[in-house]
Amino acid sequence: MRITQGTFSFLPELTDTEIRAQVDYALEQGWAIGVEYTDDPHPRNFYWDMWGNPMFDLRDAAGAMTEVTACRKAHPQTYIRVNAFDSTRGFETTRLSFIVNRPTNEPGFLLRRNEVGGRAIQYTIESYATNNKPEGSRY
Amino acid sequence: MTHAAANGLTGADGAAAGSPGADAVPVAPAAPAAADSVSADRVNLSALLADSHVNEVLDELDTELIGLKPVKARIRDIAALLLVERARKQLGLVGGSPSLHMSFTGNPGTGKTTVALRMAQILHRLGYVRKGHLVAVTRDDLVGQYIGHTAPKTKEILKKAMGGVLFIDEAYYLYRPENERDYGQEAIEILLQVMENQRDDLVVIVAGYKDRMDTFFRSNPGLSSRIAHHLDFPDYAPEELEEIAQRMVHGMQYRLSPSGVAALQEYIPLRMQQPHFANARSIRNALDRARLRQANRLFAQQGRSLTRDELMTLEGEDLRLSRMFA
Numbered sequence: 001m002r003i004t005q006g007t008f009s010f011l012p013e014l015t016d017t018e019i020r021a022q023v024d025y026a027l028e029q030g031w032a033i034g035v036e037y038t039d040d041p042h043p044r045n046f047y048w049d050m051w052g053n054p055m056f057d058l059r060d061a062a063g064a065m066t067e068v069t070a071c072r073k074a075h076p077q078t079y080i081r082v083n084a085f086d087s088t089r090g091f092e093t094t095r096l097s098f099i100v101n102r103p104t105n106e107p108g109f110l111l112r113r114n115e116v117g118g119r120a121i122q123y124t125i126e127s128y129a130t131n132n133k134p135e136g137s138r139y
Numbered sequence: 140m141t142h143a144a145a146n147g148l149t150g151a152d153g154a155a156a157g158s159p160g161a162d163a164v165p166v167a168p169a170a171p172a173a174a175d176s177v178s179a180d181r182v183n184l185s186a187l188l189a190d191s192h193v194n195e196v197l198d199e200l201d202t203e204l205i206g207l208k209p210v211k212a213r214i215r216d217i218a219a220l221l222l223v224e225r226a227r228k229q230l231g232l233v234g235g236s237p238s239l240h241m242s243f244t245g246n247p248g249t250g251k252t253t254v255a256l257r258m259a260q261i262l263h264r265l266g267y268v269r270k271g272h273l274v275a276v277t278r279d280d281l282v283g284q285y286i287g288h289t290a291p292k293t294k295e296i297l298k299k300a301m302g303g304v305l306f307i308d309e310a311y312y313l314y315r316p317e318n319e320r321d322y323g324q325e326a327i328e329i330l331l332q333v334m335e336n337q338r339d340d341l342v343v344i345v346a347g348y349k350d351r352m353d354t355f356f357r358s359n360p361g362l363s364s365r366i367a368h369h370l371d372f373p374d375y376a377p378e379e380l381e382e383i384a385q386r387m388v389h390g391m392q393y394r395l396s397p398s399g400v401a402a403l404q405e406y407i408p409l410r411m412q413q414p415h416f417a418n419a420r421s422i423r424n425a426l427d428r429a430r431l432r433q434a435n436r437l438f439a440q441q442g443r444s445l446t447r448d449e450l451m452t453l454e455g456e457d458l459r460l461s462r463m464f465a
Binding site: 051055057058059060061062063064066067133 | 272301304
């Protein structure tokens with residue numbers, strides 16, 4: 001099951017040229033670029049691991065692309081995303097975030113039905129990939 | 140012009156390239172030859188030149204910077220090379236982009252930083268660098284203070300400079316032979332790697348005084364061999380310095396009275412013999428001190444109103460109070 005998180009996630013995978021164009025757009029807006037990765041695809045997992053520091057003061061996408069490439073090389077079987085952070089007062093948040101790398105095999109999620117008092121059911125999802133395995137040994 | 144002209148580094152239309160002009164390509168048969176068959180084997184250099192607006196920058200360079208004849212000639216050479224390279228690209232001739240890392244050597248105050256700034260503009264106009272900004276750094280910005288600090292620091296600067304020009308002032312400080320544990324060497328190695336592998340992404344200009352740069356290059360042959368252009372900035376002649384002084388005075392909205400000009404002409408040769416003479420920078424300092432003395436002189440005449448003319452004019456006495464004349 002292909003994970004759809006962030007911008008462009010219903011489109012086919014972005015090529016490097018397209019990623020570069022998006023990063024260039026973000027830099028034109030004055031946003032800082034950060035690269036993050038994780039092997040926990042749960043949609044509520046907001047805190048991905050940072051790959052290096054966020055890159056302020058970049059002028060060209062080449063700098064961010066070297067980091068994306070380096071991160072892919074170090075963690076080929078993880079999800080990697082590019083975040084563009086807007087520091088303008090009032091926003092101070094991520095304005096653009098998209099996935100640039102994903103594991104070859106994405107097994108999807110298990111829906112657990114937990115029967116609680118009476119006929120009520122609690123639903124929860126759990127990734128088959130995590131499957132009680134610790135971080136770093138999932139994909 | 141072919142439609143791949145803009146700055147197409149990657150010929151996306153390579154598949155449709157079975158044009159008759161392809162016989163001009165000896166190496167790669169599937170090279171992206173110009174798809175427009177009409178101009179497939181012809182390119183107009185003057186149109187390219189007008190298109191790039193590089194002449195404006197070159198003319199500005201000629202009018203705004205005094206002297207520096209060999210440097211200007213070399214910059215024109217480089218501009219011509221890039222223009223021809225661009226024309227070749229339009230015809231599908233791929234020779235790999237030329238290496239444009241440079242070294243600027245010369246005495247203090249000969250305009251190395253100023254020229255570097257212009258260089259970034261020129262390279263941008265010619266489409267060699269994408270953004271055309273200049274990141275000026277010294278040893279402090281590249282070399283860390285403890286183990287493991289240097290590499291991220293250098294990489295950060297390199298990332299900032301990508302798409303533009305990285306100007307390393309007084310580059311010889313990067314290499315300190317007297318301390319074999321110095322982290323400068325690490326910075327040089329990272330620099331070399333990027334200079335070699337990411338030539339399309341940034342241009343590195345190292346600058347410094349001639350003699351110390353020479354020893355620096357001798358002890359780092361890898362760096363020296365990756366720098367294609369060595370530009371030597373000559374010292375200014377007294378007349379050139381006078382012209383520079385006039386420009387500076389004009390730029391600060393002052394003017395020199397006839398006695399001021401005479402004093403300046405006497406001052407320059409005297410200053411040139413002083414030990415730490417720094418060409419245009421010394422002249423700037425001298426003018427700043429003259430402004431100080433002019434302000435003092437005007438202040439001493441309190442009680443009467445000053446005309447615009449008086450406020451603008453630097454008299455001979457303002458310069459002659461310098462210790463050079465003592």
